[in-house]
Amino acid sequence: MRYHKIPDETVRRLPIYLRGLMLSATRGREHISSQSLADFVGVNSWQIRKDFSYFGDFGTPGVGYNIEGLAKQIKKILRLDVVRKAALVGVGDLGSALLAYPGFRTYGLDIVAAFDVDAEKIGSAVSGVEIENITRIATLQERGISLGIVAVPHTAGQFIADKLVEAGVRGILNFAPCKIDAPRRVKIITLDIAMELARLPYYMPAG
Amino acid sequence: MRYHKIPDETVRRLPIYLRGLMLSATRGREHISSQSLADFVGVNSWQIRKDFSYFGDFGTPGVGYNIEGLAKQIKKILRLDVVRKAALVGVGDLGSALLAYPGFRTYGLDIVAAFDVDAEKIGSAVSGVEIENITRIATLQERGISLGIVAVPHTAGQFIADKLVEAGVRGILNFAPCKIDAPRRVKIITLDIAMELARLPYYMPAG
DNA sequence: CCATGTGAAGGTATTCACAGCC
DNA sequence: GGCTGTGAATACCTTCACATGG
Numbered sequence: 500m501r502y503h504k505i506p507d508e509t510v511r512r513l514p515i516y517l518r519g520l521m522l523s524a525t526r527g528r529e530h531i532s533s534q535s536l537a538d539f540v541g542v543n544s545w546q547i548r549k550d551f552s553y554f555g556d557f558g559t560p561g562v563g564y565n566i567e568g569l570a571k572q573i574k575k576i577l578r579l580d581v582v583r584k585a586a587l588v589g590v591g592d593l594g595s596a597l598l599a600y601p602g603f604r605t606y607g608l609d610i611v612a613a614f615d616v617d618a619e620k621i622g623s624a625v626s627g628v629e630i631e632n633i634t635r636i637a638t639l640q641e642r643g644i645s646l647g648i649v650a651v652p653h654t655a656g657q658f659i660a661d662k663l664v665e666a667g668v669r670g671i672l673n674f675a676p677c678k679i680d681a682p683r684r685v686k687i688i689t690l691d692i693a694m695e696l697a698r699l700p701y702y703m704p705a706g
Numbered sequence: 707m708r709y710h711k712i713p714d715e716t717v718r719r720l721p722i723y724l725r726g727l728m729l730s731a732t733r734g735r736e737h738i739s740s741q742s743l744a745d746f747v748g749v750n751s752w753q754i755r756k757d758f759s760y761f762g763d764f765g766t767p768g769v770g771y772n773i774e775g776l777a778k779q780i781k782k783i784l785r786l787d788v789v790r791k792a793a794l795v796g797v798g799d800l801g802s803a804l805l806a807y808p809g810f811r812t813y814g815l816d817i818v819a820a821f822d823v824d825a826e827k828i829g830s831a832v833s834g835v836e837i838e839n840i841t842r843i844a845t846l847q848e849r850g851i852s853l854g855i856v857a858v859p860h861t862a863g864q865f866i867a868d869k870l871v872e873a874g875v876r877g878i879l880n881f882a883p884c885k886i887d888a889p890r891r892v893k894i895i896t897l898d899i900a901m902e903l904a905r906l907p908y909y910m911p912a913g
Numbered sequence: 914c915c916a917t918g919t920g921a922a923g924g925t926a927t928t929c930a931c932a933g934c935c
Numbered sequence: 936g937g938c939t940g941t942g943a944a945t946a947c948c949t950t951c952a953c954a955t956g957g
Binding site: 534544552556562 | 914915916917918919
Binding site for chain 2: 510511513514515517518539540541576577578579583585591592593595596597599600602603605606608645646648669670672676678680684686688690691692693694695696697698699700701702703704
């Protein structure tokens with residue numbers, strides 16, 4: 500079933516599969532069954548097959564999936580096959596951790612610029628990235644940066660997001676604990692760490 | 707419809723509502739309509755009413771919801787009405803940022819212990835929390851700590867999780883990019899930052 | 914014989930529309 | 936009149952069972 504809208508939930512799981520495949524690739528085997536991948540990433544095998552079925556025939560019946568080929572396919576679908584430049588705004592504790600985080604590179608995402616309001620930080624470098632005045636966010640477009648990461652206090656979230664949108668970014672990963680409004684053409688993903696932790700006690704047995 | 711299983715998706719949204727209500731509380735008004743709250747947090751008004759309907763009659767027709775009362779109710783449902791002690795494992799860049807993050811306190815979550823393997827870090831303090839040797843994770847139970855936060859490399863994720871489970875924690879917030887297996891009685895929430903960023907390009911128009 | 918790919922069934926969550934209440 | 940609470944309708948996602956293909 501090749502021509503079909505891909506469910507959002509499937510898109511959410513693709514990076515999980517990709518991570519599992521990239522790890523498997525270092526294990527020496529060339530093929531992997533949906534069942535093995537399932538055990539490895541913690542998703543049911545039929546769910547995996549269904550997810551893959553939205554894109555086309557990835558696997559070989561009786562054999563499984565070609566690990567390298569499948570990983571490449573998923574990268575292409577997620578558009579991770581080109582290196583994409585990202586800008587970070589807000590170089591506080593979290594921002595600094597994000598700059599130091601090597602995980603983004605794995606997915607072709609490269610933080611090449613960082614901005615802050617703090618005059619003391621501006622000019623210095625964190626993890627090899629120079630911190631610039633936020634007024635320079637306006638230069639993003641000409642520098643080919645299409646992705647913004649917001650790690651500022653919630654009071655500044657919307658303001659910074661507006662600046663990023665003006666500067667032409669088409670996607671924002673928002674760590675600020677607030678709602679962000681933006682034109683439909685800009686995709687926003689909000690990731691509020693405290694809120695994830697906040698729903699943990701609900702699932703914990705008494706105590 | 708008071709006696710009903712609460713959908714997971716509703717539980718996921720409750721902290722969003724809570725955050726909005728706590729912010730609204732500082733605005734001086736006593737009541738808020740589902741519509742106003744909807745505008746504020748970015749969820750549809752009917753979704754909000756439906757979510758609340760799983761718990762009981764929170765609102766007053768023609769008036770709206772009592773902000774303070776509703777916030778208290780949600781806190782109770784999420785079991786955030788008691789202060790809960792948490793332990794952090796892995797005081798790297800991300801771990802340090804989490805220790806410095808004030809957002810957890812808002813939800814009654816208090817990071818009172820931190821562990822690392824690095825001998826140089828052990829004994830020093832980060833954000834007022836002393837860093838201990840990970841062998842001391844075993845003392846969590848007697849210290850009344852029921853919640854673990856894992857911020858270690860993916861190679862150590864499962865190992866640390868096992869230690870935490872042994873030490874009696876009943877919930878784990880996992881930042882390590884790996885699957886964590888644990889007994890059913892322990893709730894695991896995994897939050898892989900790179901993976902969230904990885905699905906952003908998919909939704910970005912060409913470029 | 915083994916593992917994929919997929920219609921069909923089943924379950925869950927969202928959206929709608931409106932009755933009921935203040 | 937305004938706003939809540941909720942059955943019903945719809946859309947979406949998951950699970951199953953098996954036909955199909957190497």
